Amino acid sequence: MKGFRLALLGSAMAMAIAIPAQGEAKDTPPPAKHDEAHADGPPSLFKPHSVTSNGTVTVGGQRIDYRAEAGTIVVHPKGWDDSDWRSKSPKDLADKSNASPEASMFYVAYFKNGAPSPDRPITFLYNGGPGSSTVWLHMGAFGPRRVVTKDDSHTPAAPYSVVNNSDSLLDASDLVFIDAPGTGFSRIAGKDKEKAFYGIDADAHAFSEFVKAFLTKYNRWNSPKYLFGESYGTPRSAVLINDLTTDDDIDFNGVILLSQILDFHLFAGLQAGNPxxxxxxxxxxxxxxxxxxxxxxxxxxxxxxxxxxxxxxxxxxxxxxxxxxxxxxxxxxxxxxxxxxxxxxxxxxxxxxxxxxxxxxxxxxxxxxxxxxxxxxxxxxxxxxxxxxxxxxxxxxxxxxxSAALSSAYVSAFNQYTRNSLHYGEHQAYKPSINVFQYWDWKHDAPGVPSIPAMGSSVMPDLATAMKYDPQLKVMVNGGYYDLATPFYQGWYEMHHLPIPDSLRGNIEYHYYQSGHMVYAHAESLKKLHDNVVAFIRKTDNLNN
Incomplete structure (x- = not known):
């Protein structure tokens, strides 16, 4: 867990691993259904692939049956033209030498059975880093299964207890956990691949392409839509929501920020570089x-x-x-x-x-x-x-x-879960974090603001622009009192300096918890976080308006 977790940093469970949930029988997973991509299409280093499985979670005493899809979506850097491949010969399509860069982005999506998709909210979730996978949100916060860890001390070594997650967000929304390019089971390849995907703007573009491809693949264009980012996932969300709203004409119902940092000048530990x-x-x-x-x-x-x-x-x-x-x-x-x-x-x-x-x-x-x-x-x-x-x-x-106390539990449990329950990842290594800092481009083209050629960019103008472009957009801010990586008051300070008119300040709500950066690592705070996010979704999903 690197980046804003600085080697400190920053889930989707279908059945128990290691130790079944108390009172539950160990599930027997049904045979997985594999979906291979068609051979025709652009010349590609990667082929989209997905595996389907089924599971059950109990939230608030109510049983929820769901379908899980673990797979990849291939995205390309900005400037890529999907018409280029059409002029190539069949021979060219098989040529991988000197190929253009692309990313195979891994995701796990959970769809509640029996809920018509157009009437069902969908939330895209990701951790940060930069360079972190989304194992933390997936395994600790909102997936159907959750790994049990000690509250404020080192969790003993395996076997780890993975239980039914009674605070999964599946009671309010379908969920899509996304691993950033190069992390988790996501991979990048091609010429100048790091330059193509590692940077504030390049990263947001990759996620934008993923979201649009996902909405198309699963026919979810008309669903209420939400972004949920933690840590570096919060500046990613600010850039991403502006790109989706102003460039792609896709309005979202809400943006949920957890452990926020939008202005890197305020980052704890870097002040000495700007006295x-x-x-x-x-x-x-x-x-x-x-x-x-x-x-x-x-x-x-x-x-x-x-x-x-x-x-x-x-x-x-x-x-x-x-x-x-x-x-x-x-x-x-x-x-x-x-x-x-x-x-x-x-x-x-x-x-x-x-x-x-x-x-x-x-x-x-x-x-x-x-x-x-x-x-x-x-x-x-x-x-x-x-x-x-x-x-x-x-x-x-x-x-x-x-980080030392919790990481092994999260990584070990997810590796077993994804292979045994999601039936994904055979012969592949899951990368909980990667070191992208030698490649990361901190320059950022904020709306109406020149690029800043050094670390210290702010993405506050991006979020402000999206909120002004779509004055119905709602924002939820969440923070932990004990978070020293992205201090909770920093999020409050940033949002109260956001360049928006007073008429839009009521679109932002704030929630704070007696926990740290990973608010959900504290059981009582996870319950409050779940309830607050569910309330936010239900009052902004426009389903009862």
Whole structure:
């Protein structure tokens, strides 16, 4: 889990793996139905392929029978013309030398049986990275089966327990879990393949092509449609919804953002590369406060309730702290001392450490320092987690305890599930994450904004443009209080600086949870997330209007 999970980061279950759900008999899967692509068509490095299976999940006490389709859709980079292949001879069609780049994108789709497709919402889900597969959302959040992990500590090794997911979104929507090009079972090939698919705009284009091809393949053009992105999946959603809405004339009912980052200037851990930009330090303070509260490290004793304490932290961060940082070297020493003392109160860090850091502490430094006296590194994806220090003398955290605690369970369970229940992936390696950073193009052509030739792009204009182009588009923001990778207050801050008219601000709703980056890794938060997303879909699907 790399990228915004920084080697820390960031499911669809038809039957139990390892240990069946309590009270359930182990299912016997029906024979799989394989669908091979026709031979005629464009010259291709890949052939679309799908496998059909069936399953059952119980959500809210109601049994849902579903059909699962695990397969691939082939997409091409921007500028590819599907008429080119028609002029080629049969001999050319078999020639794979020096082929144009293309991606075979893996997906698992779940369709509720007995529900007419035109009247059934459909949600496209993906994780982020960039470079992450969607095993995390698939296996931990909304698929029919869910892997059971420890709440805030390391999950023991196999066998892992995979159970009926009573919080699957199949009660409200059909689901399509998509692996980004090169991740999971998705593959890329052809000349300059990395350049063709690894970048803000290239990635969004690939997903746009996938969505259109999927709507055609399964005849879902007239269904209520939603995007659900987590972590880097949120900037992908911002670019993607603008592309689909303004370029392809496809309006979506809603965009659901989980663990949001739309402005990379605010990314926790990169502020040192742009010392004059102080907002990145500001938006982290409420997460520092939540973390100190959780670990009982608030000086003078932990306040009784978390949310009021966070409101105090937000007020301090956006007023006194932001003003102090904005003064730079002109700050008065007495003011600096007073601000350092207040930051120590909210963060749990020593005043001397904060002063040595010139009031500027980034995410990796915080993860390293907060519990160093205890010999522990604090989690980054979820600060409720802690793990032994790798190097007590280092400045930054060397790893993420939550990623270390959960990854094996997710990856192991999904590998068994996809092969045994979905009947997909024989003789193939599933890649939970890949390193795309050496290739990733961070330049971005935001609507009406010149490209920025360095990491630090913002996709806020994309989401704003889509919302203005389609003033009916609704947006749902979700975040975890203990997320230090994409701090929850950053999402709030970004959306309240979105360049949209006041008349559209009511199209955005906000939900926060006592969990981390992977909100669904906390069972109580998963339940709340499910209920909130279901409510969002049902009030925006236009089926009862």
């Amino acid at each position: 004059g930009a102080v907002e990145g330090y500001v938006v982290q303070v409420p997460t520092y406060a939540a973390t100190a509260w959780y670990h009982n490290l608030v000086p003078g004793g932990r306040p009784a309730e978390l949310e009021p304490f966070l409101k105090q932290a937000e007020q301090f961060a956006t007023t006194e702290y932001a003003a102090a940082l904005a003064q730079g070297s002109e700050i008065d020493p007495a003011t600096k001392q007073a601000v350092a003392k207040k930051l120590a109160y909210f963060s749990g860090l020593p005043v001397d450490y904060i002063l040595k850091a010139d009031l500027r502490v980034d995410g990796p430094e915080y993860s390293k320092e907060l519990q160093q006296a205890r010999g522990l590194t604090t989690g980054r994806l979820d600060t409720r987690f802690s793990g032994p220090d790798m190097d007590p003398l280092s400045k930054d955290a060397e790893y993420d305890p939550q």
